[in-house]
Amino acid sequence: MLEHNGAIQEFLQTACNQIRYKSIHKSIVNELTDHIEEQKIHYIKLGFSEEEATAKAIEQMGDPVLVGKELDKAHRPKTEWSILSLVAVLVLIGGALQFLISGVSTDGQSSFLRFLFYAPIGIAVFTFTYFFDYTLIARYSKQLFFILFGTAIVYFYFSQPYCGAYPHIYYFALLFIPIFAGVIYSYKGKDYFGIIKCGLYYGSAAFLCLIAPRVSAFVIHSVSCLILLTLAIIKGYFIGNKKISLAIVYIPTTIIFILFTIFLFFQSPIRRNRIATMLNPKIDPDGQGFHVLMVKRIIQSSQTFGKAVFEGEFENMPIHQMLPGWNTDFSLTYIIGRLGIAAGLIIIAIVSVFIVRMFISVTKQKNSFGYLLSFSACIALTSQFVLYVISNLGIFTIFSSLTLPFISFGGMGFIANMVLIGLVLSVYRRTNIVYDRIQMNSHNLKLFTFEDGKIIIDLGLNKDKNHINSYRQK
Amino acid sequence: MKIDKSLMTGSTTMLILRLLENTDMYGYQMIEELEKRSQNIFTLKAGTLYPLLHTLEQQNMIESYDTKADSARPRKYYRLTKDGRKMLEEKKTEWQAYTTAVNQVLGGHSYVRA
Structure with a gap:
């Protein structure tokens, strides 16, 4: 006492x-x-x-x-001013872009109004995430997982499928990533079964992406979770041989990936065509390959400054009529075609600096949960940026619709990404604060186990010791 | 002999890092050890030590861990990190240069006697 x-x-x-x-x-x-x-x-x-x-x-x-x-x-508390101001710059670019889009044609008319509506909500959500004690995610990761899972399922009944897919799953998949970091952390100090359990959590969220079906969400979610789990194993979160642990993750992943590709390939001719077109868009220039060929054409015809110059059939055609999705999935292509390569490069440069700054902030993190959480949010954001830029430059065909975080159109995407960057900065903010507490929890792991909302106390021989530990735990 | 406090402030960080160079220690132990090694010339107040330890920990120079010591309560030990070792080496070099310079100004090479 x-x-x-x-x-x-x-x-x-x-x-x-x-x-x-x-x-x-x-x-x-x-x-x-x-x-x-x-x-x-x-x-x-x-x-x-x-x-x-x-x-x-x-x-x-x-x-x-x-x-x-x-x-x-x-x-x-520490403030990461560079990331904070870069987010502000990206949001302002987003606002300017939506304003530009609003003035172009009727299908983008409401863009700026919508931006004015969701931007304050996103900023409010960001502020909340920023000041919120992120260690709660570690403590209640499983509960949060099931809440999010349940909400995602309930959402199916309220949401309208768009082109045969439920778009909301994309945003849920993004939010599952930081929660997955919490799930991994809750199995810290466990053996191989801990890894398998993490796999089951991943699998259930991935399943939602597949039934929606949102391939881009599935890819972002899977890649992010795989990176996180690998990182956790390498950092020695799980007891046991690291090579065996990695094998437990990678062997099933590879097998499922191969089987899944084969399944998609033979499932229907449409899918087969899609995959073939992804590899070579020219085989179906008016159908599946249309988008990427159009993007390529715009990029190739673009000028350093100003509007792209086209020849032949498209000579006098405005870009927004050439490219479906110009105001959503292909905003960057649109910017390059409309304002010039310089404008596109400026955005890509800002985004690159932003990504680098984010990862630097992660490396400054000393407590293990903060590191994992912040890292997870960084990958979730980075993978979106990378996929968007790749598809918008016409490097690769991606059929699923995408988000350029903070910039491209869409309220839900904006809010989900605000949560993610809020987490990165919240972790950084508490670099000097949370350290001790987390460490103490990990040291008391054997005394206290938190499972299914119950605290299991393992009473040791020395009652005094337990008492002090419980005092510290609070 | 009482030493002017301002003389010590610049070198406290180095002294703490040096204490941790060979063994991990907890706060109280560091103060005791410092007194012992300096023959009671350096008396570090706990109120100075802990903020310094916490700051060094933020800078990743040292790290702390709890042990279930022989006594009833787990103690918070500190250990030197790789960065901390590097910092100590730098501080030592810096200190050597400084003392050499001071001694040269004070009295040529006769300082060796001390």
């Missing part, structure tokens, strides 16, 4: 009052109490009475206000 004597309590209270970050208080109180107690014992051994010893031990600590202030300085 921790019995603080009144004077010690007072010292600690005064010091903690200076420390704005409440979540660190407990860990500091523990450390300082340990110290004072030890100092006190030392003085008692020297022959002082308990009261004198306590007073001297506290005096030895120094001025509580000063100590508190110094500790506050060490645990101040």
